[in-house]
Amino acid sequence: MSRTYRCVVVWALLLVVTAGAQVSHWQFGKTHCTDGVVADRIGDAHGRLEGRARFFADAIGEYLELDGASGVVHLGRYPDGPRLPVERISVEALARFRQFGDYAGVIGAFQDNGDYERGWVLGARRGRPFFAVASEGAKSLTYLQTAKSVEAGKWYHLVGTYDGKVHRLFVNGQLANESTVQQGKILYPSHAWYTIGAYRDDNEFDGMVGSLRMVAVYDEALGADRVRSRFEEVRASTELPAEVAAPSIISVGPYLQYATKTGITILWETSQKATSVVEFGEQTPLTNSVSAAGDRDLHEVRLENLKPQTNYFYRVVSVGPDGAESISDLYTFQTAVEDGAAFAFAGVSDTQNNPPVWGRISQLVFRERPNFVIHAGDIVGTGSRRHEWTDEFLKPAHELMSRVPIFAIPGNHDQDDANYYRYISNPAPEYRYTFIYGNAQFFLIDTNRSVAPDSEQYEWLEQELARSTATWKFTVHHHPPYTSDENDYGDTWKGRSSPRGDLRLRPLIGLYERANVDICFFGHIHDYERTWPLRNDKVDPHDGVIYLQIGGAGGGLENYAPTRSWFTAKVHRDHHFVLVNIFDKTLQLQAIDQNGVLFDQITLQK
Missing domain, CATH: 2.60.120.200 (Jelly Rolls)
Incomplete structure (x- = not known):
């Protein structure tokens, strides 16, 4: 047992x-x-x-x-x-x-x-x-x-x-x-x-x-x-007989990606090339299955025509070249909620190179039972090292990721490497995409690429924000438009530094303000910071954009400048995640540290 x-x-x-x-x-x-x-x-x-x-x-x-x-x-x-x-x-x-x-x-x-x-x-x-x-x-x-x-x-x-x-x-x-x-x-x-x-x-x-x-x-x-x-x-x-679990060629996963009201993607990896089958249903025994043609070692199966806001059971099955069948444990997932329903999501970033902390954070996230998780990049420390994706990111978070989908975007440490596109599954071109969940819309972009006004990403983002009718709008990327970090943008202990953060992102600030974005989530700096609502480089508590730095899911902790920034509402130096609950025009945000202690919270009303 x-x-x-x-x-x-x-x-x-x-x-x-x-x-x-x-x-x-x-x-x-x-x-x-x-x-x-x-x-x-x-x-x-x-x-x-x-x-x-x-x-x-x-x-x-x-x-x-x-x-x-x-x-x-x-x-x-x-x-x-x-x-x-x-x-x-x-x-x-x-x-x-x-x-x-x-x-x-x-x-x-x-x-x-x-x-x-x-x-x-x-x-x-x-x-x-x-x-x-x-x-x-x-x-x-x-x-x-x-x-x-x-x-x-x-x-x-x-x-x-x-x-x-x-x-x-x-x-x-x-x-x-x-x-x-x-x-x-x-x-x-x-x-x-x-x-x-x-x-x-x-x-x-x-x-x-x-x-x-x-x-x-x-x-x-x-x-x-x-x-x-x-x-x-x-x-x-x-004197007990040797008890080695029956060898399974399932080496990683399964885990969930890109959930919608009617579909979800399931991935897993095997140590040998094998078949790909997902068995699923609203109850056990499982009566439905979907397979992918051919033998492979990384398996990606998309389930479609599902019911909205419905709980499903699933497991994956792979048959290797010797004919032996490997079957995963039984897991669950839930499709995206109906438009008017309440929902919750968690936010993390910078899980890189710290499997014990990321494992602990992922357990705390799962304890909250969010509908999904957003990840603002630096998933691993070195994107070209395959074992960091499997052993340092996917395996420590298996309990969470086998039941809750993560929507991720690359950071600088991910290197835009083929491993990102291998282990993370998003709509093409995958480094930028948008999705709707309930009455919210999320816009994810890769700030390692250009976000200048004439860039492909900026033009795409401007168009998608303009056509959005969502009640809540959130952007997610890796680098900080505003941050109080001590030394990433100039050594604040010894001289002048950037008055905000990454100057390459300044064009995005005006775009976010024109589109009435509610919160911009980002990482890169390994600590927590929440700004006041900002507009025109001033605090605007009634009509501003909140910038939320959530880079605390594993990477080595950083520190703040020795003096307070004019835009800062809250800073906290510890590994952490955020939890956002939304119903209709009410948003509740909580920031929780690696010990499960609440250290920041706000409520927004529309």
Whole structure:
């Protein structure tokens, strides 16, 4: 049995320890789940579950399943977080690896960046468990590995020890490797993530695809007899048969794009070229299906002739070259609402290169159950890197994107790369488009391209705004017409800067005012800012355009100028998203941070 949860509270049955004092002990289960806190029964290393994870139960008990993309337990930051062993250490885990990559971290506090190697980490590399330690004597990490790979899907009891002289690795109670390269106290970095479930330092995030039942840290090096004794206490888990999920060639998705009142697009990716079928219906069992001709690895199926404002169930099916059928889980979607109905949408931007934060933001967005999401660009950090689209954007947000469509536009980091057009599906030419939802119309453009008055985009936008009869009009693009950022448009701490933001966008301001646009959504700057309603470069609370900077869904946070801008109504420096509720001529906007805390809200009336 399985179910996806946002939080884990860890319960530990304290065992009698005869050699080595436990500093921390976590045993994973959902029995006492409270506010996403992962409790350390022994010490003060209370953590927080980030991203996606699932609980399962077997004959032994419960365990935490990690997805490798975003699911981790964040225990804090060294040196400000929990106390860590210095002279001696033992690290223990009951773990199962379902998949093997270059690295998969179980627990660690370290940096491994070029010649700078500090701290310690327990994990596996290409199927071989390791325990790495850096000491004051060696001043670099020694990765002590097993000689052979372990079996995927099997539980293993892993223990790494270091006593200041000898560095050892045990697997299932047996000594697997040892070294005397390290000598002296553990050498920690100046700062480090303290994380369960990922090999994580400043420039790497390699999540564990597998299961954890227990993790413990000691401030002593356990002897061989004690390690064998600890193994005997958990041997039952290691004797379970290997449980590797039936191999599925569905590697990404499914996820939703471009929803209308009568249609929606469903995409997914497979590891092999395969067939494309979507089964769907208003209830189960599913009685309708649509397929795309030919075999492919990226699958895009458009469902049409659907009922407006109707809930549907769906799943995707692909058959690979060996004839084996891969079937996704069952998901839901809702078609766009009728014209007069109330609806809600969320707004995000700059999800780039931060799957844990984006995973957390996407979960908070899904908790609000919006009808759809707008994304103002910088979806990834480098558009040409395919894995950033799959592993850093799509997988961490799977819970949200499998049930809620995202309407996106490219940012500068997306590079107008082919991957944008591969993984994002919009009406041609895809870098600019408009859609109507309820009594609102959205106009999305690519501000990496020209928006000068004689440009193709400007002329298109001017025409579309002029013909719109929507009650509410919103524009979405990546760069800021107005921003109080400290240094993107001139260093405000040392000299003069642009009085607004990106000067290339100045022609858009007059166009928005003539068309009576209500809100302009954008990102690029990684923090939150809401302007007063503006017209003619003045505050106009009755007839102005609001400019809303929402660049806080993952990218490294930026800061504001040291003095307040004349147009600023609210600034906030934290990862965040916005939620907009609309009914008829009333609009309610809320800004919510990565902890689920409301920090700004406004109501507009027409």
